[in-house]
Amino acid sequence: MLNLKQHFQFLFLVSFFVGLSPLSGTIFAQPASPNIVVILADDMGFSDLGCYGSEIETPNIDALADNGLKFTQFYNTARCWPTRAALMTGLYPHQVNMAMNFGPNAPAGYTGVVPQSARMIPELLKTVGYRTYHVGKWHLNSRGPLHNETWPLARGYDHSYLMLRQDNFHNPKLLFDDKQRIERPGDQDPDYYVTTAFTDQAIRRLKEHQQNDSEKPFFLYLAHTAPHFPLHAKAEDVAKYLGKYRMGWDELRIRRHQKQLDSGLLNCKLSDRDPAAVAWETLSKEEQIEWDSRMATYAAMIDRIDVGVGRIVNQLKEMNAFQNTLIFVLSDNGSSAEYIVRGDGHQPGAAPGSRESYRCLEVGWSNAANTPFREHKMWTYEGGIATPLIVHWPNGVKFPGTQNASIGHVIDLLPTICDVAGAEYPQEYADQSTQSLPGVSLSASFENQEIPDREFLFWEHQGHKAIRKGDWKLVARRQEPWSLYNLKEDRSELHDVAETHRKIVSELATQWQKTAQETNVVEWNTFPQSQNRHTPEYREK
Template identity: 40%
Template sequence: MLTRRQFVSAVSAAGLASALPAQPARRPNVIIMMADDMGISDLGCYGSEIRTPNIDALASGGLRFTQFYNTARCCPTRASLLTGLYPHQAGIGHMMEDRKFPAYRGDLSAKAVTIAEVMRSGGYHTWMTGKWHVTPVNGSKHNWPRQRGFDKFFGTIHGAGSFYDPSTLSRDNDFIEPDSKDFYYTNAIGANASRYIEEAATTGKPFFGYVAFTSPHWPMHALEEDIDRYKTCYKDGWDALREERHRRMIELGIVDKRWPLTPRDPEVPAWKDAFNKEWEMRRMAVYAAMIDRMDQNIGRIVGALRKTNQFDNTLILMLADNGGCAEVLGPNATGRHIPDKTRDGRPVRRGNIPTIMPGRDDDYQSYGIGWANASNTPFRRYKHWVHEGGISTPLIAHWPGVIQNKGGLTPQPGHLIDLMATAADAAGAKYPGKFNGNTVTPLEGKSLRPILEGKQRKGHSEIYWEHEGNRAVRQGKWKAVSRHPGAWELYDMEADRTEMNDLTSAQPAKAAELAAKWESWSKKVGVVDWEVVRKS
């Protein structure tokens, strides 16, 4: 856990200063790194007690965004990140099922160009490690990474899976098996990213890399040496944790002290009344260990950049795909992502069973709504929903020589659709009007570079969301939001970002204006009523 003074000095403690001479000015490398199912308060530099020294060091030498947004769910976020479009425009308005509507095909649209295709066309070497999750696993490889602009790929095509034996593990265009007895997916993602960085250094080209970790998405799988650091960390429970994190977030400047901590989720008991406390503590300890191990591998990636003298000429962006996840895994859970047996033949015990302490290869659990509520401190709701808890993400940008406010914060809002524009801007690459014979949907995002340079960006007039009928629109300080199938709510994000004081009755004209804007946008991008989509 970091005080403001400790955070400011973290850059020295972590050894960010490179002993190698700076490279001559040239086009920068770009790396986007993304965590999976991680709340805004889960990193040390955003107020967490979880050990993340490598990420914190990037933040100390870079810039943290306090109002950056994702799309509330795995597939739509990845579609937006890759294309610079809203997910419906990329064909992934929901998940990987083909719902027959153009915005819900569950397969990355040919009318969308990927960030890798843009960067490769601009002369960049491209590579990816980790989770793809923008095309179904059905025998066709037309939308696998190698077919969508990446020169090299190691990772998984499917969305979730065991960290010891991940489903659909692939290299380039071929399925493969884990290559060692001690295989752990987070380590493999980091090792292959480091390898690709070293190989890229020999190409004579700048590179674009996309590192899509599956940590800390369920199942709760972590190495015992990492879990040991957190064995007693959560003995005081989720209520105390939320209060501690909120205090640190205020101290660090991540949130405004005027924004009250939201009440504990009504589905969550007070910690003093919770059952199975040892199991609950273990679940959160494993979750923390998963983030800890991800941070270690981010350190490994930074080490590869230093080793090849590329660190000072690389733009790094690090974020999460959605808020903390309150999904419950039952004992009858099934799917491609859940193996029947471990690699050595033992049965996998499925579901959140309190008599089974999670973390090993023969269990398959999630961390639960109480801890998800803490991950999303101080906000409301979770992954799936478009209240702030579901869509707010850390974004850490590190770019030596460009970012002026090192270790600073920016409250300027941004969205995933901006990452394509930012990478292309940094690279001098051109977003095309046509690609592979297809007319490409115009780019929705705007470059973040002015913000990185310490300027005031002319941002989006509005930013929009829709997922499973949950709707939202942000316009300046105003946000209208609806939890399906409920009515619109209206909040002043400057005074009340924790969404506690609904102003719909006090500001009916503004509420109506934003609702109308959302309806117009929904028609533009192809949103279909969720009840119709769900039944299709």
């Protein structure tokens, strides 16, 4: 019997030699191996896509889910850069020094420089003939404004449109088009908006690929900065949603949760409102108008991501590449409850979403974005680590339009991509042994089969920690005792059963501690930086 990779090599044997672009009539060679696109949102909550319970209009992403796979138990690492490290390397962030970016004198696991022996997806795909393109956020580079061995071009990408310093979607501080420095593009183009620019750059690379390298497969990593703060969006997109959130975050959570239940996405109770959030009805009318505008801007940011996905899908179809392109859509962590003002600051009275504004979603709306779960970005409760994952591949997904309850993690993307592309992960690199990959390939799920068993999944971020083994999850906030939940019965983590299952607590806690030692975890409160604040006014929620 042919395996998945052999099956598609056979299927596309003829098209490897000749393909026809239906719109242009141009003859292009078509690769046998699938093209691969990873689209990563930034700080998008579990319920923020229409197909995961949202009222936000995301028809293009929803269409990918309707004709692909929608995972219900997929995880990230709870924070931006650790997730990106895990995604690119297939290793836990502490294993590749990306738990934090504290510099070369920090303990192993916290230096912020991924070792060369941790091979990244584009480096592996280059060995089997792929062209590789990066657009957007990277967050895996060492500090400093100069191109170096930690930037995308030095880690296997043929081209990179790199966001180095943002803080303003309408006029970001610093980008690089390959090695060409781009400062404040909004100064020259008043209509500049970075989410649209990222889509433009992705399409630019796809068109170039079609023209120059159509016989080769490609890998495109599109890492959006939306809907991360500051809440910036195009005025026409904000206007589309203004006034639609006057019902408040409490009612929105109820509506989204009901939609999740009705669709069969989840079967769990809605968690209580976050204790740090106030009841909506206690706000004044003026406060409700202000908060409505924030959620409207956040929704507009996600809406614009979806518009870009539609444009990319259309480009793939124009290239006659859509059928054999494997697309992943996911988020790097749960929605953020943070409050901060930085960058260009906030001008009082600035229009919602404008370049003069600097606003965050904060705890009430973040709680709604992460419906039905508890907690937010940074925490290892489900609200911080559960992400949508949509997989679309017409030539590879045998039962499109299905939900998949397999337990997965961003460490699984590299093994999956290597599996379908036929790339091998090396046992050593530059005379250094490589680390064993903790992830598994998800490719069996494309054929509605079970993915390989794994012993457990592991989390630690700034003292928040968790471990999941089967249906059992042990989790703790920073400097608090462990809690135990049976996620099959209680996905929302409402009923702590640690007292009645002390043996399971002991076994999982022992396994967590062993893994923490093996992966270079350091007790968070021993770092002087653990007392630092981004700004004097900063708060986690």
